[in-house]
Amino acid sequence: NAGVTQTPKFQVLKTGQSMTLQCAQDMNHEYMSWYRQDPGMGLRLIHYSVGAGITDQGEVPNGYNVSRSTTEDFPLRLLSAAPSQTSVYFCASSYSIGTGGEGEQYFGPGTRLTVT
Amino acid sequence: EDQVTQSPEALRLQEGESSSLNCSYTVSGLRGLFWYRQDPGKGPEFLFTLYSAGEEKEKERLKATLTKKESFLHITAPKPEDSATYLCAAPSARQLTFGSGTQLTVLP
Numbered sequence: 483n484a485g486v487t488q489t490p491k492f493q494v495l496k497t498g499q500s501m502t503l504q505c506a507q508d509m510n511h512e513y514m515s516w517y518r519q520d521p522g523m524g525l526r527l528i529h530y531s532v533g534a535g536i537t538d539q540g541e542v543p544n545g546y547n548v549s550r551s552t553t554e555d556f557p558l559r560l561l562s563a564a565p566s567q568t569s570v571y572f573c574a575s576s577y578s579i580g581t582g583g584e585g586e587q588y589f590g591p592g593t594r595l596t597v598t
Numbered sequence: 599e600d601q602v603t604q605s606p607e608a609l610r611l612q613e614g615e616s617s618s619l620n621c622s623y624t625v626s627g628l629r630g631l632f633w634y635r636q637d638p639g640k641g642p643e644f645l646f647t648l649y650s651a652g653e654e655k656e657k658e659r660l661k662a663t664l665t666k667k668e669s670f671l672h673i674t675a676p677k678p679e680d681s682a683t684y685l686c687a688a689p690s691a692r693q694l695t696f697g698s699g700t701q702l703t704v705l706p
Contacts, residue, residue, distance in 0.1 A: 486641075515694075524685070524698035525642070532692060540693060572641050586632065587694065589641030 484508050488573050488590035495563040495597045503558040503593050505573030513576045514556040515540070515587070516548065518569040525572065531556055563597045570594050600625045600690045604697035611704050614675045619700045621686035622668040631669045633662050634685040636699070642685055676704045 489504045507514065515530035517540075527540030531550040545567060547559040556575075560567060571594075574587040605620045623631065630649050634642035646655040648664035655662045659680060661672045671684055683699040 513692075517696075522698060525687075525694075525696040527693050530693065538692070574641075586644050586647060587642075588644070592639075592641050 486573055486575055486588050486590035488571075488593050490593060491591065492594050493596070495560070495595065497563060497565060497597060499563050501560050501563070503560075503571055503573075503595075505556045505558065505590060506554050507556075507573075507575040507588070508554065509575060509577065509588065510553060511575035511577050511588070512553065513578070513587075514550070515574050516546070516556070516558045517572045517574065518542065518567075519572060519592075520569050528558065528571075560595075563595075565597045568595060568597045600688065600695045602686060602688050602695050602697040604684075604686055604700050606700060607698070608701045609703070611673075611676055611702070613677055613704055613706050616672070616674045616676070618673070619671040619684055619702070620668060621671070621697055623686075623688045623695075625688040625690050625695065629689055631664055632687045632689075632694070633669070633671055634687065636683045636685060645684075673702070676702075678704045678706050680704050 486507045512533045516528040517525040519525050526542050528546050529548040531537045534550050534553050537548050570592050572592050573590040576587040602623045630647050632647050633645040636642040646662040651666045653664050659674050663670045681704045683701045685699045687694045687696045
């Protein structure tokens with residue numbers, strides 16, 4: 483069981499470039515989410531998905547797109563990178579939704595993104 | 599607006615010196631309060647779920663408690679390996695709202 487995997491671990495982009503952060507889980511979890519973590523601001527939800535084909539916005543969705551074509555994969559796309567998107571990005575998954583179970587999330591190791 | 603606030607922001611303890619971390623929340627229809635541990639350079643790791651006021655959970659030197667407005671993470675006789683950032687979170691509307699964390703350093 484690999485859990486939640488993320489690639490790449492590190493990435494440097496120039497302003498205006500686009501890229502996709504990959505996230506995969508092998509636990510058959512329905513709920514998946516993307517967070518960004520910035521110093522002093524904690525984890526902020528970008529987008530989440532409650533199952534294949536269903537996604538929704540979180541607290542800070544602007545500049546990011548997601549899709550969920552399979553249960554296992556939940557990629558995050560940066561459309562046109564900006565320095566304000568410099569952050570650490572975490573993908574997470576959980577086994578249940580709607581009953582508070584989404585709190586017991588399993589996190590990936592993170593992607594450190596720098597936009598110059 | 600749902601809010602989760604943690605204090606203190608940072609805490610330095612001597613090995614064996616017990617203390618508590620605080621998490622206060624204003625989330626309507628609270629359906630659980632969660633504690634996570636995050637080591638530098640890693641993703642958060644789930645520790646506890648508390649569902650109702652008065653509930654307590656323990657794991658090694660950690661004990662989490664919950665009241666109607668706040669939660670405490672008590673650390674008894676901590677060791678240097680307990681050094682980490684501790685995060686609390688509350689779910690609402692299919693989302694988790696995280697506090698900004700308490701960075702705990704335990705000195706040998």
